[in-house]
Amino acid sequence: MKKTKPQVKLIALIIVAAIFGTLFLTGLPVSKLFGYYDIAPVKDLINYGLDFTGGIYIVLEADESEGEVSDDTLDKAIATIRTRIDSMGVSEPTITKQGTNQIRISIPDVTDQQEALEMVGKTAQLEFIDPDGNVILTGNDVKSSTYDEVTDETGLMAAYSVKLTFNDAGSDVFEKETSEHIDSTIRIVLDGEVISNPQVRETITGGEAWITGLQSKDEAVNLATLIRAGALPVDFDAVHVETIGPTLGEGSLAKSLIAGAIGVVLVMLFMAVVYRLPGIAADIALALYVIIYLYFMAAMKVTLTLTGVAGIILSIGMAVDSNVIIFERIKEELSLGKSVKTAVNAGFSRALATILDANVTTIIAGACLFLFGSGSVQGFAATLIIGVLVSLITAVFFTKRILIWIIDIMHIENGKAFGMKEAKGFNLPIFEKSKAFVSVALVILLICAGASVFTGFNLGIDFAGGSIIQVDMHETFEVSDIKALMTEFDDQCDITTAGDDRTYVVISSSKDFSDEEKNAIMDKFGEEYGLVYEDLLSFNKVAPSIGKDLQKQALTAALVTVIGILIYITFRFEFFFGVAAVIALIHDLLIVVGIYSIFKLPVNSSFIAALLTILGYSINNTIVVFDRVRENRSRFGTDIKGLINTSVNQTFTRSLYTTITTLLAVCALYIFGVSSIREFSLPMIIGFVAGLYSSVFLAANVWNMVKKKEAVAVRTGGNAGKKNSKKK
DSSP, X not given: OOOOOHHHHHHHHHHHXXXXXXXXXXXXOHHHHHSSOOBOOHXXXXXXXXXXXXXXXXXXXXXXXXXXXXXXXXXXXXXXXXXXXXXXXXXXXXXXXXXXXXXXXXEETOSOHHHHHHHHHOOOOEEEEOTTSOEEEEGGGEEEEEEEEEEOTTSOEEEEEEEEEEXXXXXXXXXXXXXXXXXXXXXXXXXXXXXXXXXXXXXXOTTEEEEEEESOHHHHHHHHHXXXXXXXXXXXXXXXXXXXXXXXXXXXXXXXXXHHHHHHHHHHHHHHHHHSHHXXXXXXXXXXXXXXXXXXXXXXTOEEOHHHHHHHHHHHHHHHHHHHHHHHHHHHHHHXXXXXXXXXXXXXXXXXXXXXXXXXXXXXXHHHHHHHOOTHHHHHHHHHHHHHHHHHHIIIIIHHHHHHHHHHHHTOOSGGGXXXXXXXXXXXXXXXXXXXXXXXXXXXXXXXXXHHHHTOOEEOHHHHOEEXXXXXXXXXXXXXXXXXXXXXXXXXXXXXXXXXXXXXXXXXXXXOOOHHHHHHHHXXXXXXXXXXXXXXXXXXXXXXXXXXXXXXHHHHHHHHHHHHHHHHHHHHSOHHHHHHHHHHHHXXXXXXXXXXXXXXXXXXXXXXXXXHHHHHHHHHHHHHXXXXXXXXXXXXXXOHHHHHHHHHHHHHHHHHHHHHHHHHHHHHHHXXXXXXHHHHHHHHHHHXXXXXXXXXXXXXXXXXXXXXXXXXXXXXXXXXXXXXXXXX
């Protein structure tokens, strides 16, 4: 049998990709054609986070003043809260435990955010109090509560009420108490507020009673739900509340998609220009990567957030990173005089171990982010890990097949189509200038460390606590006017503008405003500017306790990430490579932290997620250098100068190009994305540039210094041992 021609294979792949790409973008109305279910576009299958759909994010913290809160207590509270939220008809709320005493609640696409906040936060402590002030029954004695309507003789609505059914013990008590207090009142109190003050006309038997006099159907339904759900087992404080309006969410999604598309196009152009034919093959594989990746996202029900978009773009840069490693290897094989196909096979084969090592370290960082992070940080970690795994498939397998098919179709027999030029190479004096490179790094690190210690940081509300309110003014405004309006609430708050037309006001306060204060502020905006509650684009309040938890989580995640990377590199290389890699990582992180301290840039949860991402990604270049050092050791023997210079210069192009491609993607997010993505992108830009310096100019030299110190210590110990033996 004849082999299938490469033209047929490539055309078949392009047709399949085009079909899935069409389904990816537009879906297919199968029911109209064949009567089966429609195939929805991927955008309709993906779960979107609150920053895209709008909604409410709440962290409730249990009051531990009366003792430690158990897991069973939190589980009961979650069940109660879920019952309340389900009654609102909200789709797919997320309610999970966080830490040992907190519950995290995410309610997407909720129409009445204020109602949802009140519903979730209420403790629903229902009490029946006799005329003497004694509590005779509680919500625990109520078996059920249902909404009821009463119409008059004409069929018009006359009253709204809630029917209560007591358990056996409650029925007996209620019958006894009503018989003793005829013509008196029994107050019905919810959370300390009297909701009904009925007069007892007769002894109530049968265990049923009605709360009447409610003003509306919504009031009756909500009250019935609160009572039916029961009381929360302990008191909770809302330590973090974030509400995002649907208008802001839709705008964030559109801008994020545009920023992501620009980043992908820039990366593709760079690969095609620099690597020519292999670059085009990589671009085809990259298009397949995007399709496969988002289908994976939909199938695994991963919630896509703004930081998740950043994770997708970063993983695209990393997918190209693998291609750059491979293509540089292919160029090296071609420069040795090998045939094109032999060079391609050898390049893919020799690059595989390096690619695996580089990606495993990123997965370690992503796993730590997922385990120790929360909310959007976990969403970012999930998208990053999925992206890394999918990129291994597309970069290694798809790119190789596509490239070989193109070579066969075009009968390519030389390296010009691979961007090969006259072999000039690099001759950077890495070893000779090691003291200068290390000295420059030490000076920069001392400046950054000094700034961090003496000038401190501009802590965002995630760490310091406080509130941020964003309101759509619909027209330009004077900051001084808003400042005057806020005087009665917080005369020290910061007022800034936002939005493309600068018609959004952003109010940042060190106070964590309560819901009542937030509503009072919006009432004030209503009086002065005619605004309504729907003009509140977002509200974010964080209690100081959240900042302490966030710091603890960040330090734990960073420590576990560093230990994990050190163990992995020790296992794959040697301990001293691991030590040098960790020192290089500390260099990268300190520079980012120092720059944020010097320029007083805001430090928040996005910043922490970016730092941990730098831990996982910045080490990739270092691993590539160490992989080449390990490969060249047998060739150079004791010639450390030749070993370091050759290894670093051989990998310099790869380090430079991978940094450029990743920066193209991340810079597109920073320039064209929304503010929250910019907060995430900026530290990564700084960290990736610092990582290029540490990988090229520091890592191998630090490894040599650590190695030499160990050798000196061993030699000194050995000599001392000989002298002692002679004395004996």
